[in-house]
Amino acid sequence: MTDRAQSYEELKEAISEGYPRMSPQLQRIARFALEKPHDLALGTVATVAKATTVQPSSMIRFANALGFSGFSQMQQLFQGHLVERSASYRERIEQIRRGGKPGDARGAGVLHQFVGDAMHELTRLEENIRAADIKAAVKLLAGARQIHVLAQRRAFPVACYLAYALNQLELPVRLLDGLGGMLHEYSRGIGSGDVLLAASFRNYSPDVIATAGACSERGAKVIAITDSTLSPLKPAADVCFELGDDSSQPFRSLVGPLCFAQALVVSLGHRLAAVPAKSGNGRARRA
Template sequence: MSHPAANYEEIRAEIGRRFPTLSRQLQAIARFALERPHDVALDTVAEAAGKCEVQPSAMVRFAQTLGYGGYSEMQRIFREQLVQRSSSYRERIATMRRAEPNLSRPKAVLHDFVSDSIAHLTHLEEHVTAERLDDAVAIISRARCTHVLAQRRAFPVACYLSYALGQLELPVSLLDGVGGMLREQVHAIRDEDALIAVSFRNYTPEVLELTADAHRRGVPVVVITDSAVSPLARSATVAFDLGDDSDRPFRSLVEPICLAQALVVSVGHHLTGTTRAKAKRPARRGK
């Protein structure tokens, strides 16, 4: 990169691109920067280093690796992103929690999940770009068949995508590995098909391996994961990184399900628009 990233989207992409080549210490800082951008924007270099459990000099070295003259120059990008954001739902959530201190245990659990879901959906809208959505919709719309791959806690997202794309009367295959045939199912995918792969930390090794195999064979891959430095993102044609929720005992599925619904409905709009455009074309007259 001849010049350092000029905005937040560029720096996220650059961190993801460089991540495999970074030292273990710099990889830890990269994860911190992507997962806690508010801290990078607002903390001093010493405070951020303390949270990342590294020396301040390592934070400076990370910024210089990305092409910046120092940490403060990189920090400016994160601060600009923070200023551009809409008013924070997290502040509203904190207020709600202070206002309801005596909720019963089940009600408190529901309240906690609802509050976190509001924050997740706000994050989703702010960080998913129109370009990525358009690219993913185009890949799914032109595919001969769309195959959906996920395991463990990400599997409900794959089930929904398989069901909903089928309701659009699109050829779709849920790669569920019944009978131990997952590897064979993935190897049957052709380059005119598309693969949607979903995985979050701790990533399912088989999903990573088989997605990488499909990508190497030229299959367009749409990835839904939790970080720009996710190993699954390396195999993506288009990647949606939704943020790392690994500090929570249960990962909320609200964000990936909402994204999945948006993709399905957008594909439906795209296909309807294409059909109408074809119908409006004048028929050719015979000679």
């Protein structure tokens, strides 16, 4: 294949056309590229190779087979597609209106759609979370000198809830809201003995990713709540929860992340109730 695609749509067609002639390894990459274009846009050669169970050299051969000089050149088209999907709310709503049935664009039709999507999301959530990871995170939180909670953009409501709920357990918790552009200054004292509870989903916040990495380097434990094994938040995490995410939806739900946050808090409450500890004011922590 010599002609190189100039757009994401052309690239999709080229992959589909060339798929029957590809080796089994390249076909696995092709399926991944078509099914999870956002993961390919954000991943490295190594992470995408791992996700498709092929050697990194196969990634280069895949790009070459499509007429690109290397993986990065091909990835630029996927990244451009990712940027294009960051549409405004009005554009997303119009997309729903164009794709729905008459009468579904408002009222009960919208509610029915979102309830159905939420139920599917919760099913995936239960499949993706391991009890051992919850146990490990609870142990870190229960033993922390100070808990710091960080999220931005779409994930910020998750951080707000976690800060509120952990405070109700009478734990030493601080919400890193970055007010006044002071996130770096507020976070640079986080180190050994502290736990950073960070959440970030596509499109990932660079400030959250950078802060998590810096805190980890200073010896803090990091608990990550994210959406994919390819998340840039994962490398800094001591415990990483990959909740899953359907990037094909115009509006990505917070039902799963908030449900998980509640489960994490209640699990921690059970541990504190089983092993009572005194807070700074002398009262036993409430579960």
